[in-house]
Amino acid sequence: MSLKKRFTAGGAFSYVYLTLLCILAVFPLVWLVVSAFKSSGEMLANPTKILPMDWTLENFETVLFTLRFTVNIKNSLIIALATTLVATVISALAAYGIIRFFPKLGNVMTKILITSYMFPSIMLVIPYAVVMRNIHLTNTRTGLVLVYMSFSVPYAVWMLVGFFKTVPIGIEEAARIDGANRIQVFTRVVLPLVRPGLVSTAIYVFINAWNEFLYAMLLVSSSSKTTLSVAVRTLEGADILNWGSMMAASAIVVLPSIFFFILIQNKLAGGLTEGSVK
Amino acid sequence: MPHHLKGRTSIQGSSLTRWFFVGPAMLVVICLLIYPLCTTVLYSFTDKTMIRADFNFTGFENYTRILTDPDFWSSFANSLVWTIFGVLGQLAIGFTGALCLNRIKSPVMRNVFRITAIIPWAFPSIATAMVWKWLLNGIYGFVPVSLRNLGITEGLAQFFSTPELVMPTLIFINIWFGFPLIMVNVYAALQTIPQDQYEAAQIDGASAWQSFIHVTVPHIRTVVGLLVVMRTVWIFNNFDLIYMITGGGPAGASSTMPIYIYDTGWTGRMVGRASTASVLLLLFLVILCVLYFRVITRWEKEDDK
Known part of the structure; x- marks a missing residue:
């Protein structure tokens, strides 16, 4: 009984731990991608807002064509x-x-x-x-x-x-x-x-x-x-x-x-x- | 299959055929690793610069100069901190991650976790540097602004320009980048442990901790040992991350040996002295690896018994 309980507790802990680890692993990628689609005004006005209000391609245009x-x-x-x-x-x-x-x-x-x-x-x-x-x-x-x-x-x-x-x-x-x-x-x-x-x-x-x-x-x-x-x-x-x-x-x-x-x-x-x- | 061929893995080949196969790779090793090593050792005893082609032998002058240079020693100390905490951190996170992954029953979830967690490993150093610089930017960065908004810090934390914060921050980024490699490899090693050994341990009344020590650890220690050596060497020699994030600053607070070599050889154009520092770095790594390998070889021998 106690053994079984320990295993389920271990399983739950594993889920929590791995979920946190994965958020940490993936967040920089998310941030990189969403930042790439934000206008410069929005980036500076709302530094902690994750999703852009208007998705824009202007950064990609600048990088690919101007630069x-x-x-x-x-x-x-x-x-x-x-x-x-x-x-x-x-x-x-x-x-x-x-x-x-x-x-x-x-x-x-x-x-x-x-x-x-x-x-x-x-x-x-x-x-x-x-x-x-x-x-x-x-x-x-x-x-x-x-x-x-x-x-x-x-x-x-x-x-x-x-x-x-x-x-x-x-x-x-x-x-x-x-x-x-x-x-x-x-x-x-x-x-x-x-x-x-x-x-x-x-x-x-x-x-x-x-x-x-x-x-x-x-x-x-x-x-x-x-x-x-x-x-x-x-x-x-x-x-x-x-x-x-x-x-x-x-x-x-x-x-x-x-x-x-x-x-x-x-x-x-x-x-x-x-x-x-x- | 004829019986006498079973179990054999090598075959006789004329020496020409052998060299056809391994020759090109040998050439790569000789031209791109051994030759540069020899030139570096040679340059380390000269006053060679990036500007002039000719040079003079100066004996051990470079060595005495470097070994009495306080910047060299502070870079060496930073390298030790960078490597020890980097390796330990990657190992701790990667190892615990692998143990947890091994406990997930659902194969779908296991794959989701594994694939998501390896993303940092795929990050090119330039992208790692850029995204963390942006996340931790001292004016508009997501992390400093969030920390202030949550009331954890009073002002905006300056992760890269505060001398006390810069090394821990870099080490954190290094752990973020490196833990997936450890996790994936340890997880693969965990998969090779026969399940019946755990069952046998359980019948003997072993606790979870005891079966971890007596079943898990002996099975995976060789793999973990090799990973530790690999990572130690890799982190010690890593140049990109620190160069791109801080360039060794502020005021040398995050300068490691490779940064010191770069500053001496490329910025300062003193090839001779940079070579000396490289030789010293390499010597240190060789000694370290000999010690590591002694332990691993002993484990391997015990495993074979």
């Missing part, structure tokens, strides 16, 4: 897509290679990933800047894509190793006996089997490249090549501090990211658990 954010959106898209493509190919090859040829490495992938995290971007960016100047890649989207491999590849390999582990080797052996070479086995047998994992990894790489800020700020200076994150940041330095435009610009950065995140949310965990079970 020409379309250019930055295009830059961010090109860079993020190129990063996703290159990093996913490199990482899929590597993850498969690790699983099949260096299985011991596969068991310590989490430690390898953490080691790669130890290199602070603020440290790496100085050598990158020096080298890129020497090979004339400063201020180019190509240069930025190359630099983005530094964080995309370790993470994507780590994620993919978890997915490739599930491919039974027998299927590959069978294809080999049928006369397929190693690369054919990889592209025609293995890759289709891990497609869901591959897609999630690619999406995760895309989100991170889309969101990146430090390298984009320090390695690209010409305004025609600036990414979205950096462009949002420059709004703050503008003469007229317009929070409505800043929220509209932030909404343009955050919404694709959230959309893709929710698409892959059930694949986000597991890497660590996988590693611990071995």
Whole structure:
């Protein structure tokens, strides 16, 4: 009896706790979006009113057309897509290679990933800047894509190793006996089997490249090549501090990211658990 | 499937095939991580600047300069506060969130809670910075105005310009951003615990607390340990949030090591000295991780028994 009571009390507490946590988690997003649709007059007159009286698109118009954010959106898209493509190919090859040829490495992938995290971007960016100047890649989207491999590849390999582990080797052996070479086995047998994992990894790489800020700020200076994150940041330095435009610009950065995140949310965990079970 | 192939996971391949697969990633690691590390160590012993290409070796001068610089030590202290409270806060909220999530019986509600709670994780650092700056804005911000209207504060709270408030505020934002990752991973680990172990503990007359200590904790501690290391490194090295929200201010009150490195190397153009600070930061993290991993490896060995 007392046990049962404790469980229901625990259940109720769980609901309350999670509800509060979710409100806290989601409120900044709500505030960002509603602020983006408010006129500047309303924002300043009623700082605590949540829903706008008149929904207006003027902030989005300012950001997209007056401030020409379309250019930055295009830059961010090109860079993020190129990063996703290159990093996913490199990482899929590597993850498969690790699983099949260096299985011991596969068991310590989490430690390898953490080691790669130890290199602070603020440290790496100085050598990158020096080298890129020497090979004339400063201020180019190509240069930025190359630099983005530094964080995309370790993470994507780590994620993919978890997915490739599930491919039974027998299927590959069978294809080999049928006369397929190693690369054919990889592209025609293995890759289709891990497609869901591959897609999630690619999406995760895309989100991170889309969101990146430090390298984009320090390695690209010409305004025609600036990414979205950096462009949002420059709004703050503008003469007229317009929070409505800043929220509209932030909404343009955050919404694709959230959309893709929710698409892959059930694949986000597991890497660590996988590693611990071995 | 032929019996002898079962259980095997690795195969022999010619060395050319091996390098075809892992070569490109190796190249990324060598060119983008190992090479820059070596250059940083080299620069740390020179007077290199951002402006000139040539430089001279100055021995340990940068090291003595940095280690006697009070700004370096205050940044280091801020980094420790930022990291310790950030990790503990994310862990506390994420862990309790995962335990509660595990208790929700309805699968629909469980998904609703999980998906809603991961939203901060999807926030790009620029959007996190912008929205919190706006929420906490000292004139029109939702939070300060609400606090005043409710009579909790007398005037409008200045979260970013009050030296005593700035670090707690930044740490709060960091916890907001980071707890979902812990929650989702701990929750996934909780799911792997076999239910019969709880039933067995209950038959033995264990209280909820006892079964938590003897069943739950041993099963998930490795995952939690790895999460703690990952987050420690990530938070320690995080530059974006503080740079975009306060830039290290007011008057250095929220300057952490990465901010110090930025100020020295980019604003001050002293590449040599910034490299020295980077090397020191990295050394500190390496020592920390070696200690962490010693504990985790012991747990892993105990788990295998």
